Amino acid sequence: MYYRCSKRSTRSETRAIEAGASQPPAGFQRYIGIDYSGAQTPDESLKGIRAYLATPDMSPIEIMPPASPRKYWTRHGLAEWLVETLSEERPTLVGIDHSFSFPLQYFQKYGLSSDWTAFLIDFRHHWPTHNKHTYVDFVRDGLHGFGKARNGSSRWRRIAEVRARAKSVFHFDAPGSVAKSTHAGLPWLLYMREQLGGRVHFWPFDGWTPQPGQSVVVEAYPSLVNKTFPKEDRDSHQHDAYSLAAWFRQMDRSEAFGELFHANLNESERRVAEIEGWIFGVE
Numbered sequence: 001m002y003y004r005c006s007k008r009s010t011r012s013e014t015r016a017i018e019a020g021a022s023q024p025p026a027g028f029q030r031y032i033g034i035d036y037s038g039a040q041t042p043d044e045s046l047k048g049i050r051a052y053l054a055t056p057d058m059s060p061i062e063i064m065p066p067a068s069p070r071k072y073w074t075r076h077g078l079a080e081w082l083v084e085t086l087s088e089e090r091p092t093l094v095g096i097d098h099s100f101s102f103p104l105q106y107f108q109k110y111g112l113s114s115d116w117t118a119f120l121i122d123f124r125h126h127w128p129t130h131n132k133h134t135y136v137d138f139v140r141d142g143l144h145g146f147g148k149a150r151n152g153s154s155r156w157r158r159i160a161e162v163r164a165r166a167k168s169v170f171h172f173d174a175p176g177s178v179a180k181s182t183h184a185g186l187p188w189l190l191y192m193r194e195q196l197g198g199r200v201h202f203w204p205f206d207g208w209t210p211q212p213g214q215s216v217v218v219e220a221y222p223s224l225v226n227k228t229f230p231k232e233d234r235d236s237h238q239h240d241a242y243s244l245a246a247w248f249r250q251m252d253r254s255e256a257f258g259e260l261f262h263a264n265l266n267e268s269e270r271r272v273a274e275i276e277g278w279i280f281g282v283e
Helices: 011-019 075-086 104-109 116-126 136-140 159-164 179-199 236-251 257-261 267-276
Strands: 030-035 050-055 058-064 092-096 200-202 215-219
Touching: 030 058, 030 075, 030 236, 050 236, 058 236, 075 092, 075 179, 092 236, 104 267, 116 179, 136 179, 159 267, 179 200, 179 215
Parallel strands: 030 092, 092 215, 200 215
Antiparallel strands: 030 050, 050 058
């Protein structure tokens, strides 16, 4: 694995990551929180992309990209790092701050399969936001890709978004919206899935109950937990990523942790959520 830690990280903390931390009998060995951004292009350094990593024995520290002229993570670089990290045989829980799928109405309008991988392939074909020099707005404006053939309505919301009082994945250009980050991030989820295969459980699309010892990637919503932890000297992007990693670590020590993987849904809602995805921790 290659990475560099933030200046606040101590040498002992860095050695703890490199050497590995002891794993609880039924827990994860690492917890990663990611605050995401859909700004600019996939190869541009973005202050809004932050990654924090914790272990059962260590509080979250910021992980910076490999040394280069780029000060911050790019979407491309982050995806490569996640693939490398999750290829290791160390069960890791990763939370990424953007939506992993779309409302049921989208699937119905375009006659799409409920299979998540097929959805990602179809989306990437129409919204190739992983390509170099490609802005989300280039696809929105018809300058690249075929986005107009796969538009959605800002009135459509997933069940999880209704429960969390979050904005629609199609609600662009609004404060607190995840529309751009979602449309920029979905192709990279497909990239990770293609690279990692069955080694990683993408929740809940691969099932609501991951296998013991398996790394898991979940959709996360920092607003659910970021007020739980003191902000200290972190900016809002850093604190969102920090809070996710800290919360994962905290919850993995509790008896209630397993319940987070089984949202409070009736049978009909659960079938829909298996298509739309779910926000980890939303009841």
